[in-house]
Amino acid sequence: MSNIPFRSDQVVEELVQFNKNLSQGVKNLLDAEEISEGVTPREEIYTEDKLKLYRYQPSTGVVQNKIPTVIVYALVNRPYMADIQENRSTIRGLLDTGQDVYLIDWGYPDRADKYLTLDDYINGYIDRCVDVIRERHGVDKINILGICQGGVFSLCYTTLHQDKVKNLVTMVTPVDCKTPDNMLSHWVQKMDIDAIVDAMGNLPGEMLNWTFLNLKPFQLMGQKYVSMVDIISDEKNVKNFMRMEKWIFDSPDQAGEAFRQFIKDFYQQNKLVEGGLKIGEHEVDLKNLKTPVLNIFAEQDHLVPPASSKILPKLIGSKDYTELSFPGGHIGIYVSGKAQATVTPAISSWLNARS
């Protein structure tokens, strides 16, 4: 290339426009109201320690699926990602297509929760929430929708408690944690997890944030804010942008013992694939999982590469396996317009067909 086709006066024009947008954007930011966590009305129906189990207000005028669905979110970040704004809500989409939706909100663990193990989370908290929902609805089995790390928990839970799970949906769930394109996994291989947990007690949310942002530092810490100037110059976009921004930096600390086991067993030793995984006293062998599974992954996921999820049918014993590939990223699968139009209806029709 011998030249670039723009002139210095054009650069100045661009900068002036940028400055105008920034000026308007800053004004819009100052006027912005407080950002809420989630938008769909819900009711707290069970609480234990810092955990809260919510039931979302079912949509009227739709045929209700008699089998309720509980969303098991990751311990990392907060679950309102699935209900981030009115027109970008996975939960709203599920309700509008006839699902009765529950969600487990793990809260913010602190020092008192340091000794919570994966056994406490999976065979304790999740199991008790599932029992509460079964009892409320008078059913033996319910549907589970696991998101990211929550998908891993759901796989383990379903394998161990198949008598309580009718259908399992996993979304952007890391199964094979040692695929060659997994940057997160690559980084933790030489980390002394014991030293981290022994030194920190719980893993601070700030450390997780640092890790996630530094998977793509130029885009996530630079370009995003340059592009943000164009976005926030429009008043309507400010609130939505800020919701996302709040969510990104809203990272709870991770209970020390659960974090220790999760990174060692899943990310360092890849036990879901290699075998030998134990949750408490119980061995988890995915071959024993016979429940119908819908596995959804995102093609441009930089946190959970698609290959990490796509291995699932080779490991489980279920004869009813469906997978859905979404052309987007780890977050886009919940918040993009495309996801609202395709992913959520697909989940509902899959569940309805099996309930």
Add this chain to the structure above:
Amino acid sequence: MSETNSWAEQWFKAQQQFVDAWSDMAKSSTSGNDTSQSDLWAQSFELWRKACSGQAQPDIQQAMNKCLDMGKEYFAMAEQVSKGMTDGANPIEAINQWMEQMKQSLQQFGGVPGFDGSGVNDFMKQWFSPNASWKEMVSGLTPMNQAFWQMPGMNTSVFNLGEMVDPLGKVLEAPGVGYFREPQEKQQKGLQLALDYQEANFKFNQAFLRIAMESIQGFQNRLLGLEGDSVPKSLRELYDLWVTVSEEHYAEFAMGEEYQALYGDMVNRLMIMRRHYGEIADDFLRTLNLPNTREIDTMQERLQQVRRDNFALKKEIREIRAMLQQMNSRPEPAAKSAPASKTTPAVKTAPAAKSAPASKAAPASKKAPAAKKAPVRKKTVASKTKVTRTKAGA
């Protein structure tokens, strides 16, 4: 909120005037060589930052600051690009010249003792944002805040790490004596661990410096290789290209063995140091007869086990109750036989069994002879899981 709004309105009006004035000035002089212009850009960002400070909620303030920081860096890039684009000069040459200057400047940093990326200015600052944010995070998580690293012997940005370790090494190797021998040794070990961490952090930063320089070369090569539609047609497109190239170089580095080792070492050394200082703090608290981490950990662990036992017992009690209820609801065997034949219950159940679709049930048993089904089952188990694949939006 109304006060803020009224302030915001006034402030916005002033800004508009500022932008308009600036716009007029920029249009009348497009030379780009006037350094006072770039100063004005930079100053405007600082002015905005000061004006907005404390006016917004913390979340919003944080986003606004990031926006202003990035705006400033974006403008710094624009300044450099437009500088060489006057009088029909070839912009590519101007960009190349700027890139060469950046490489030279980074090379100089390579020789700075204890380089931590903090001195890097201009647009390349972004390359050191992982280090800057790491430093910021660490100072919030460890007792070693910025003041700690400014202590004599610890300030690696002033002293050469290699030169510094030796004299301090002698102090650290000196045997502890007397009644306080043990605390002395612990303090010595703490300093040694802090130095170990500093060294690991330094190596991490040095690797970033090298990759940053490589990325500049990569950007230059990419620019030269672009043809047709892929050629940037605006400042923003040029910036986006820079981000793409930088991200590619970073990803290659971050997925390599070197990064894995350097990052792992830095994290591990930080944690070992922190754990050691935690132990020192525990010892200190014990001397004051105050609860320390070790004791609280023991209590928490025991408490958690008691809670698990409680849940298990509650579950067992529920199951026993259910069993008892079931047993109690069963009619007594003696009462069953004699009166039952006299009264109707047995008769009542019989029709039910008859009215149940016996005819429907019957074919089922005919339809599914165990002998016939068995081989099919075996076959299905042996075969692989059936996979239905769908593409969202397809």
